[in-house]
Amino acid sequence: VSNVKMLQLEQNGSSFSPAALNKEMFPGDSSKENEAIDVVFPLLHGPNGEDGTIQGLLELLNIPYVGNGVLASSAGMDKVVMKHLFAQAGLSQAKYAAFHKKDWSRSSEECCEQVEKELGYPCFVKPANLGSSVGISKCRSREELEKAFELAFQYDRKVVVEEGVIGREIEIGVLGNDEPKCSVVGEIAPKTDFYDYKAKYEDGDTDLIIPAEVTDDQYAKISDMAIKAFKAIDGSGLVRADFFLTADGEVLINEVNTMPGFTPFSMFPLLWKEAGIEYADLIEQL
Ligand SMILES: Nc1ncnc2c1ncn2[C@@H]1O[C@H](COP(=O)(O)OP(=O)(O)O)[C@@H](O)[C@H]1O
Ligand SMILES: [Mg+2]
Numbered sequence: 001v002s003n004v005k006m007l008q009l010e011q012n013g014s015s016f017s018p019a020a021l022n023k024e025m026f027p028g029d030s031s032k033e034n035e036a037i038d039v040v041f042p043l044l045h046g047p048n049g050e051d052g053t054i055q056g057l058l059e060l061l062n063i064p065y066v067g068n069g070v071l072a073s074s075a076g077m078d079k080v081v082m083k084h085l086f087a088q089a090g091l092s093q094a095k096y097a098a099f100h101k102k103d104w105s106r107s108s109e110e111c112c113e114q115v116e117k118e119l120g121y122p123c124f125v126k127p128a129n130l131g132s133s134v135g136i137s138k139c140r141s142r143e144e145l146e147k148a149f150e151l152a153f154q155y156d157r158k159v160v161v162e163e164g165v166i167g168r169e170i171e172i173g174v175l176g177n178d179e180p181k182c183s184v185v186g187e188i189a190p191k192t193d194f195y196d197y198k199a200k201y202e203d204g205d206t207d208l209i210i211p212a213e214v215t216d217d218q219y220a221k222i223s224d225m226a227i228k229a230f231k232a233i234d235g236s237g238l239v240r241a242d243f244f245l246t247a248d249g250e251v252l253i254n255e256v257n258t259m260p261g262f263t264p265f266s267m268f269p270l271l272w273k274e275a276g277i278e279y280a281d282l283i284e285q286l
Contacts, residue, residue: 126161129155189209
C-alpha cells in the first residue's frame with residue numbers, strides 16, 4: 001500500500017501505463033521500466049484495499065487485476081449498503097438499523113431508544129466501513145450502547161446496529177464469475193465472547209473446523225444464499241460469505257468479504273483445499 005500511496009501519476013495519456021507504474025514502483029531500476037505487469041492480485045484488506053479504491057486505480061491504469069471490481073468491492077465493504085442489497089435479494093439476515101453521525105449528534109437518546117425498541121440487547125454496533133472487527137462492540141445495556149456508538153462513530157459517519165444472534169459462525173468460499181461455485185463450509189469457533197480483533201489476530205487460538213458439520217439441507221441453503229449474495233453485490237472472482245446458523249436451524253447471512261484472508265492458513269484457501277483445489281492451483285485459477 002505504501003508503494004501505491006507514493007505514486008504520482010500524471011493524467012496525460014502516455015504516462016498512465018503499466019510502464020509508468022513500474023517506473024514509479026521501482027525508481028532507479030531501469031530494467032523494470034518496460035516490464036509490463038501481467039496482473040495485480042490486490043491481497044489487501046479493509047479501506048483502500050478491499051473497498052474499490054485500488055481497483056479503480058487499476059482500472060484507470062488499464063492493468064488487469066484479480067477479484068472483485070469497483071462496485072462489488074465498495075458494496076461489500078459498506079455494511080449498510082451490503083445489508084440493503086441482501087434484503088433486496090430476499091436473503092435472511094439479523095434485524096438491523098443504520099445511523100448517521102448527524103442522527104447521533106442531534107439526539108443520542110433517540111438513537112438508543114430506537115435500538116432498544118427495534119433490536120433489544122444484546123446488540124452489535126459496527127462502523128459501516130471497516131472490517132477485522134475494528135470498532136465493533138457487543139452491548140448488553142444502555143451504558144454499553146452509548147459507548148459503542150461513540151467508538152463506532154470515531155471510525156465512520158455511518159454505523160449499523162444489529163440484533164445479537166446466538167448461533168454458530170459458518171463460512172463458505174465462492175469462486176468464479178458468471179457461474180460461481182461454492183467450496184465446502186467451515187466453522188469458526190472463537191474462544192472469546194465474539195470473533196473480535198484480538199481473537200482474529202492476537203490470540204490465534206480460534207478453532208477453524210473444516211469441513212463444518214452441517215446437514216445436506218443446511219449446506220444447500222448456505223451455498224444457495226452465498227451465490228445469491230455474490231450476485232447481489234455483482235461479485236467476480238471470489239468472495240467468502242459468512243453466516244450464522246442458529247440453534248433452531250435458521251441460516252442468516254452476516255457478510256461477504258470481497259478479499260478474504262489469503263494466507264495458507266486462512267479460511268478461504270483451506271475451504272478450497274478441502275474441496276480439492278490446492279493453494280497454488282487456487283491462485284492460478286484466480
Ligand atoms: N449480529 C450479530 N450477532 C452475533 N454476533 C455477531 C453479530 N455481528 C457480528 N458478530 C460477531 O462479531 C464478529 C465480527 O463482525 P463482522 O460483522 O463479521 O465484522 P467484520 O467485517 O469486522 O468481520 C463476527 O464474526 C461475530 O463473531
Ligand atoms: Mg467478519
